Amino acid sequence: MKKLIYFLLSLVITSPAMAEVSIFACEPEWAALSRQLGGDKVTVFSATTGLQDPHYIQARPSLISKARRADLLICTGAGLEAAWLPLLQRKSGNPAIQEGASGYFMASNYVRLSDIPTSLDRSQGHVHAAGNPHIQTSPLNIMQVAKALSQRLQDIDSANADFYQQRGDDFTQRWQAAITKWQQQAAQLKGLPVVVQHNSWSYLFDWLKLKKVAVLEAKPGVPPTINDLNKVLNQLKKTPAKLVIHAAYQPSRATDWLVGKTNITKVTLPFTVGGNKQSTDLFSLFDNTIQLLVDATK
Numbered sequence: 103m104k105k106l107i108y109f110l111l112s113l114v115i116t117s118p119a120m121a122e123v124s125i126f127a128c129e130p131e132w133a134a135l136s137r138q139l140g141g142d143k144v145t146v147f148s149a150t151t152g153l154q155d156p157h158y159i160q161a162r163p164s165l166i167s168k169a170r171r172a173d174l175l176i177c178t179g180a181g182l183e184a185a186w187l188p189l190l191q192r193k194s195g196n197p198a199i200q201e202g203a204s205g206y207f208m209a210s211n212y213v214r215l216s217d218i219p220t221s222l223d224r225s226q227g228h229v230h231a232a233g234n235p236h237i238q239t240s241p242l243n244i245m246q247v248a249k250a251l252s253q254r255l256q257d258i259d260s261a262n263a264d265f266y267q268q269r270g271d272d273f274t275q276r277w278q279a280a281i282t283k284w285q286q287q288a289a290q291l292k293g294l295p296v297v298v299q300h301n302s303w304s305y306l307f308d309w310l311k312l313k314k315v316a317v318l319e320a321k322p323g324v325p326p327t328i329n330d331l332n333k334v335l336n337q338l339k340k341t342p343a344k345l346v347i348h349a350a351y352q353p354s355r356a357t358d359w360l361v362g363k364t365n366i367t368k369v370t371l372p373f374t375v376g377g378n379k380q381s382t383d384l385f386s387l388f389d390n391t392i393q394l395l396v397d398a399t400k
């Protein structure tokens with residue numbers, strides 16, 4: 103009888119597992135990763151779509167109200183959202199997602215950043231003072247972020263820690279196998295000379311050993327002038343390129359200009375989940391990215 107009473111008491115006292123963890127992701131790639139790692143224990147909102155420029159969006163009231171109710175904020179960091187995220191955090195009035203809180207997660211803190219500028223000059227467009235924030239273009243970076251994010255979910259929602267651990271292990275295994283497959287598919291791209299419109303692809307190029315020979319934007323984030331473009335055209339006479347890459351969210355005017363003047367092939371890459379019809383999750387994002395690059399070299 104005593105045992106039964108204790109048992110009934112324990113049912114009353116034990117708090118129910120946390121309701122679903124509400125996640126506010128700044129970009130679609132982190133929303134997609136959250137779904138991979140959190141399954142049905144999380145609800146996920148993405149502040150931007152794959153066809154929006156994550157550098158510049160409006161901290162509009164609908165976003166603020168989503169941020170107000172979030173348990174976990176997942177963004178790239180490294181200055182990518184500097185134009186809108188601080189305002190959004192402040193207006194949300196939500197202590198859980200302020201810097202330093204357990205609900206504040208910046209993916210770039212878990213990878214090694216490249217392109218760290220040696221000198222800073224704001225006139226150089228949206229120079230990212232902390233380094234190149236476009237980390238989602240390499241699956242190796244996503245692996246690093248996944249490990250940290252899985253741990254964070256376990257910390258925030260400890261009642262479901264085993265669930266997150268298991269999902270994290272499962273994701274790691276599938277992701278590693280996919281990386282091996284992608285590297286095989288992309289082996290022929292090694293050393294390929296490429297022009298980029300915006301400096302978005304450093305991590306992808308490091309991973310697949312593509313060679314960046316020119317950037318169309320003289321100032322990052324600022325559309326190039328005809329003078330800038332002519333300079334690139336001259337440079338390409340000495341160091342020719344096979345492809346010119348631009349992200350689906352960007353207007354392709356500069357890329358199209360170059361294609362009109364040369365026989366370089368244009369490739370529009372999705373850049374993130376939702377950047378095109380095929381890229382519905384992280385796996386299909388890289389399936390599609392590699393396929394587009396390989397097809398363009400045929």
Ligand SMILES: [Zn+2]
Binds near residue numbers: 157230236301322323
């Ligand atoms: Zn940028």
